[in-house]
Amino acid sequence: xxxTEAELKxxxxxxxxxxxxxxxxxxxxxxxxxxxxxxxLAGLPIAFSADNGATVLxxxxxxxxxxxVQVGVVSSHEGRCTVTAFVDGExxxxxxxxxxxxxxxxxxxxxx
Numbered sequence: 001x002x003x004t005e006a007e008l009k010x011x012x013x014x015x016x017x018x019x020x021x022x023x024x025x026x027x028x029x030x031x032x033x034x035x036x037x038x039x040x041l042a043g044l045p046i047a048f049s050a051d052n053g054a055t056v057l058x059x060x061x062x063x064x065x066x067x068x069v070q071v072g073v074v075s076s077h078e079g080r081c082t083v084t085a086f087v088d089g090e091x092x093x094x095x096x097x098x099x100x101x102x103x104x105x106x107x108x109x110x111x112x
Contacts, residue, residue: 008041009034012085012094015070021079021100026057026072029096031085033067040067045088054081054100075100 016028029048033041044063048056054075061069073083077100084095 007036008087008092009036009038010085010087010092010094012096014096014098017098018101019074019098021075021077021102023076024074026074027081027098027100028070028072029083029085029098030068030070031063031094033063033087040065042067047086047088048083049086050075050081050083052079052081053077054083054098056083073098078102 011032013030014027015030016026019025019027031046033044035041042063042065046061046063046069048059048071050056050073054073057072057074061071063069073081075081080097080099082095082097084093086093
């Protein structure tokens with residue numbers, strides 16, 4: 001493995017936020033893992049979790065050659081959700097928050 005958690009750098013970013021809480025619209029989170037010289041670390045297993053009733057679409061991923069993984073998160077519950085990434089075998093983890101907004105529908109009904 002590349003080293004201890006103290007030797008790794010993590011950058012976690014929200015790529016898409018404020019998705020409707022409809023159970024299928026996605027918020028998206030990206031994690032980049034690199035060494036102290038900022039060289040990307042490919043092939044690291046990453047496990048994701050989410051709270052507040054949200055679902056991570058793919059729980060277990062592996063960093064690509066850029067040291068990056070990106071995951072979608074969906075929810076049927078409005079509000080903030082914490083998404084946590086765990087670096088397998090390294091003991092490291094990072095978290096960030098995304099928000100699910102009131103459900104919106106593109107369908108308009110007119111009652112007469």
